Amino acid sequence: MPDDPRDIPGDFAHARTVEVRFADTDAMGHVNNAEYLTYAEIARAAYYEAATGEQLQLGVHGAIEGMILAELRMTYRSPAFYGEFITVETRIERIGHTSYGMVHRLSAPESRYGPSRLVAIADSVLVSYDYSAERPIPVPPALIEAIEAFEGRRLRS
Amino acid sequence: MPDDPRDIPGDFAHARTVEVRFADTDAMGHVNNAEYLTYAEIARAAYYEAATGEQLQLGVHGAIEGMILAELRMTYRSPAFYGEFITVETRIERIGHTSYGMVHRLSAPESRYGPSRLVAIADSVLVSYDYSAERPIPVPPALIEAIEAFEGRRLRS
Amino acid sequence: MPDDPRDIPGDFAHARTVEVRFADTDAMGHVNNAEYLTYAEIARAAYYEAATGEQLQLGVHGAIEGMILAELRMTYRSPAFYGEFITVETRIERIGHTSYGMVHRLSAPESRYGPSRLVAIADSVLVSYDYSAERPIPVPPALIEAIEAFEGRRLRS
Amino acid sequence: MPDDPRDIPGDFAHARTVEVRFADTDAMGHVNNAEYLTYAEIARAAYYEAATGEQLQLGVHGAIEGMILAELRMTYRSPAFYGEFITVETRIERIGHTSYGMVHRLSAPESRYGPSRLVAIADSVLVSYDYSAERPIPVPPALIEAIEAFEGRRLRS
Numbered sequence: 001m002p003d004d005p006r007d008i009p010g011d012f013a014h015a016r017t018v019e020v021r022f023a024d025t026d027a028m029g030h031v032n033n034a035e036y037l038t039y040a041e042i043a044r045a046a047y048y049e050a051a052t053g054e055q056l057q058l059g060v061h062g063a064i065e066g067m068i069l070a071e072l073r074m075t076y077r078s079p080a081f082y083g084e085f086i087t088v089e090t091r092i093e094r095i096g097h098t099s100y101g102m103v104h105r106l107s108a109p110e111s112r113y114g115p116s117r118l119v120a121i122a123d124s125v126l127v128s129y130d131y132s133a134e135r136p137i138p139v140p141p142a143l144i145e146a147i148e149a150f151e152g153r154r155l156r157s
Numbered sequence: 158m159p160d161d162p163r164d165i166p167g168d169f170a171h172a173r174t175v176e177v178r179f180a181d182t183d184a185m186g187h188v189n190n191a192e193y194l195t196y197a198e199i200a201r202a203a204y205y206e207a208a209t210g211e212q213l214q215l216g217v218h219g220a221i222e223g224m225i226l227a228e229l230r231m232t233y234r235s236p237a238f239y240g241e242f243i244t245v246e247t248r249i250e251r252i253g254h255t256s257y258g259m260v261h262r263l264s265a266p267e268s269r270y271g272p273s274r275l276v277a278i279a280d281s282v283l284v285s286y287d288y289s290a291e292r293p294i295p296v297p298p299a300l301i302e303a304i305e306a307f308e309g310r311r312l313r314s
Numbered sequence: 315m316p317d318d319p320r321d322i323p324g325d326f327a328h329a330r331t332v333e334v335r336f337a338d339t340d341a342m343g344h345v346n347n348a349e350y351l352t353y354a355e356i357a358r359a360a361y362y363e364a365a366t367g368e369q370l371q372l373g374v375h376g377a378i379e380g381m382i383l384a385e386l387r388m389t390y391r392s393p394a395f396y397g398e399f400i401t402v403e404t405r406i407e408r409i410g411h412t413s414y415g416m417v418h419r420l421s422a423p424e425s426r427y428g429p430s431r432l433v434a435i436a437d438s439v440l441v442s443y444d445y446s447a448e449r450p451i452p453v454p455p456a457l458i459e460a461i462e463a464f465e466g467r468r469l470r471s
Numbered sequence: 472m473p474d475d476p477r478d479i480p481g482d483f484a485h486a487r488t489v490e491v492r493f494a495d496t497d498a499m500g501h502v503n504n505a506e507y508l509t510y511a512e513i514a515r516a517a518y519y520e521a522a523t524g525e526q527l528q529l530g531v532h533g534a535i536e537g538m539i540l541a542e543l544r545m546t547y548r549s550p551a552f553y554g555e556f557i558t559v560e561t562r563i564e565r566i567g568h569t570s571y572g573m574v575h576r577l578s579a580p581e582s583r584y585g586p587s588r589l590v591a592i593a594d595s596v597l598v599s600y601d602y603s604a605e606r607p608i609p610v611p612p613a614l615i616e617a618i619e620a621f622e623g624r625r626l627r628s
Contacts, residue, residue, distance in 0.1 A: 022359065023189050023352040027182035027239055033512065033540050034180055037505035038337040045336065055426065056397075069504050073544035082184055083370075112369065179516065180509040190383050191351035195494040198347065202493065212583065213554075226347050230387035240527075269526065337503050341496035341553055348494055396498055 004118045006077060008105060012089035013151050016046040020084045030079035037072065040104050040122050043088035044069075047102070051150035052143065066131065066140075070099065072124040080106075081113040092147050095155040098136040099127045100147070161275045163234055165262060169246035170308050173203040179239045187236035194229065197261050197279050200245035201226075204259070208307035209300065223288065223297075227256065229281040237263075238270040249304050252312040255293040256284045257304070318432045320391055322419060326403035327465045330360040334398045344393035351386065354418050354436050357402035358383075361416070365464035366457065380445065384413065386438040394420075395427040406461050409469040412450040413441045414461070475589045477548060479576060483560035484622045487517040493553045501550035508543065511575050511593050514559035515540075518573070522621035523614065537602065541570065543595040551577075552584040563618050566626040569607040570598045571618070 018039045026032040045056050048067065080086055089105040104122040130137045148155055175196045183189040202213050205224070237243055246262040261279040287294045305312055332353045340346040359370050362381065394400055403419040418436040444451045462469055489510045497503040516527050519538070551557055560576040575593040601608045619626055 021352060022183060022355055023191055025184035026179060027184070027186045029184045032180050032509075033543070034505045034508035037508060038335060038503075041336055041504065069547055071544065071546045072504070073542065075542045076540055178509060179512055189352075190355065190386070191348045194348035194351060195346075195492060198493055226390055228387065228389045229347070230385065232385045233383060336497060337505055339498035340493060341498070341500045343498045346494050 004077070006075075006121075007118050008103070008121055010091070012091045012103075012105060014043070014047045014050055014090045016043045016088050016090070018042055018086045018088055020080055020082055020086060022082045025082050028079075030081050033074075033076065036074050036076070036106065036120050036122070039086055039088050039106060040072065040074075040124070043090045043104055044102065044124075044126075047090045047092075052146045066129050066137070068127045068129045070125045070127045072122055075121045076119075077121065078108075078117040078119050080108050080119050081111070084108050084111050084113065086119060092151060092155060094157055095139055095144055095147065096157055098138055099125050100139060100155070101125055161234070163232075163278075164275050165260070165278055167248070169248045169260075169262060171200070171204045171207055171247040173200045173245050173247070175199055175243045175245055177237055177239055177241045177243060182239050185236075187238050190231075190233065193231050193233070193263065193277050193279070196243055196245050196263060197229065197231075197281070200247045200261055201259060201281075201283075204247045204249075209303045223286050223294070225284045225286045227282045227284045229279055232278045233276075234278070235265070235274040235276050237265050237276050238268070241265050241268050241270065243276060249308060249312060251314055252296055252301055252304065253314055255295055256282050257296060257312070258282055318391070320389075320435075321432050322417070322435055324405070326405045326417075326419060328357070328361045328364055328404045330357045330402050330404070332356055332400045332402055334394055334396055334400060336396045339396050342393075344395050347388075347390065350388050350390070350420065350434050350436070353400055353402055353420060354386065354388075354438070357404045357418055358416060358438075358440075361404045361406075366460045380443050380451070382441045382443045384439045384441045386436055389435045390433075391435065392422075392428075392431040392433050394422050394433050395425070398422045398425050398427065400433060406465060406469060408471055409453060409458055409461065410471055412452055413439050414453060414469070415439055475548070477546075477592075478589050479574070479592055481562070483562045483574075483576060485514070485518045485521055485561045487514045487559050487561070489513055489557045489559055491551055491553055491555045491557060496553050499550075501552050504545075504547065507545050507547070507577065507591050507593070510557055510559050510577060511543065511545075511595070514561045514575055515573065515595075515597075518561045518563075523617045537600050537608070539598045539600045541596045541598045543593055546592045547590075548592065549579070549585075549588040549590050551579050551590050552582070555579045555582050555584065557590060563622060563626060565628055566610055566615055566618065567628055569609055570596050571610060571626070572596055 020031055024031050024035040049056050087107050087109070090102060092100055092102050094101040102124045106119040106121070108117055108119050110116045128137050128139045144156065177188055181188050181192040206213050244264050244266070247259060249257055249259050251258040259281045263276040263278070265274055265276050267273045285294050285296045301313065334345055338345050338349040363370050401421050401423070404416060406414055406416050408415040416438045420433040420435070422431055422433050424430045442451050442453045458470065491502055495502050495506040520527050558578050558580070561573060563571055563573050565572040573595045577590040577592070579588055579590050581587045599608050599610045615627065
């Protein structure tokens with residue numbers, strides 16, 4: 001991929017490929033803006049499973065995972081198209097008392113639609129949450145350790 | 158709307174308008190095929206509430222409604238576009254022992270995209286289901302009565 | 315998979331795996347009914363590319379593919395869940411003058427949610443369409459030959 | 472609505488109601504995170520039409536509207552549920568040389584699911600874009616005037 005001054009530096013501990021479905025596109029001819037959050041959601045779950053070695057149980061058919069998306073900022077760089085395979089790279093950059101920060105970098109390899117390109121960048125805040133008590137709780141120490149081991153560096157502030 | 162030989166005759170006991178969201182479209186420039194099932198889902202719930210006078214409780218935050226979609230056949234007639242208001246007409250045509258048949262007619266009034274037109278027709282089978290026992294059950298007599306009163310005719314076979 | 319009397323017999327010339335995204339689920343806890351049409355759409359495009367050896371150009375960024383979905387009947391058998399990999403098997407069963415019939419069989423292997431199971435069956439009608447003239451056209455002979463070679467039998471009626 | 476310290480102050484020039492579809496929910500039982508961007512997209516288009524008096528032509532069936540979403544930050548406050556009517560308030564807060572900033576406030580009135588509540592806040596950057604030249608262009612003076620008249624104050628920096 002050519003240098004892009006709007007790219008973000010640094011390595012990512014995790015990468016996941018997402019195939020663009022035709023139903024992800026809209027009448028502008030490319031992937032609808034909202035779908036990028038679905039791609040980030042897929043990457044977030046895959047990161048979590050890779051870092052913890054546990055299978056994520058989302059929804060009503062299993063224990064609820066105590067990780068809530070509190071904020072996500074998506075910066076759109078280039079459109080993505082039907083049939084492309086988007087690489088979603090993910091890393092956790094900081095761990096606070098009850099929250100941590102996750103960054104994604106979405107890119108597309110060369111395809112029939114154009115050269116390889118940076119597609120979007122996302123910065124998000126996740127909060128540890130106790131669903132019974134309905135309030136944020138400290139990030140569990142075991143999760144902090146798993147994330148730091150996966151990232152290969154200390155992230156606690 | 159001009160006569161369309163592919164239209165279906167008869168009146169519909171219920172009508173609901175659904176506004177096409179831009180996110181419902183795909184790169185062909187019109188509403189994606191799968192979205193018509195979402196429009197039918199909206200109409201099905203609205204029909205149920207109108208016929209029974211009860212607010213439908215779908216999902217994990219309320220009593221589960223014992224009506225399962227067993228089959229749906231969608232016949233596509235004309236494309237629909239962003240910003241159009243689709244009229245989804247609905248009627249129940251037959252009530253069997255554990256199931257009943259629901260028909261939808263989707264049409265679009267004249268808009269910036271073209272004249273009024275028949276958009277799609279759907280024929281579906283719904284099954285009364287006991288989620289605890291995980292098996293079909295007879296359609297509840299109170300529901301049959303509510304539907305027949307709403308439709309204004311006897312539907313039991 | 316255990317025998318299921320509601321299954322359909324025969325082999326399928328094509329199979330494609332689709333991973334269930336979390337965003338495909340709804341508040342019932344499983345995949346929303348409308349999403350199965352998206353899974354069928356993915357399989358339809360993959361079948362077409364496998365049979366013809368050509369990359370499908372859908373939408374405004376390429377030549378339009380002259381294959382319109384005219385009708386699709388989906389029969390729902392068992393729910394599917396987040397994280398499952400749905401196998402969508404596809405075959406073309408009949409070729410008429412301007413249309414052909416495509417059948418899909420959706421199944422899920424054993425997962426944390428339950429044993430292997432038949433998920434749904436779809437029967438659809440596709441129409442060859444001339445977008446300039448806005449009318450159905452005979453199925454192109456080259457496409458018929460490609461499909462029959464791919465299916466390994468004569469399908470013209 | 473009770474005071475919420477995380478709310479944002481000030482008035483909004485525009486408000487649009489969006490009905491939550493069942494298909495917008497996910498297996499957590501409430502609206503999926505990505506759908507909020509679709510609600511913002513609906514409000515953005517409605518704002519644009521209200522401020523300019525022009526019908527927005529999105530996609531391949533009309534002149535392309537030269538307004539690209541460059542960045543959107545969504546802050547999630549409370550879940551929203553099937554059947555609720557989300558009020559999406561919108562205002563433009565700043566107009567730069569080639570871009571302007573749009574803010575949304577999503578709230579839900581009291582419903583069967585709970586009291587009235589702040590649902591989410593979005594802050595976005597839109598860029599004026601020349602699709603032929605494929606580059607940002609100055610925000611058109613006529614658009615600036617229409618927005619300032621609609622907002623009732625000067626926004627140029």
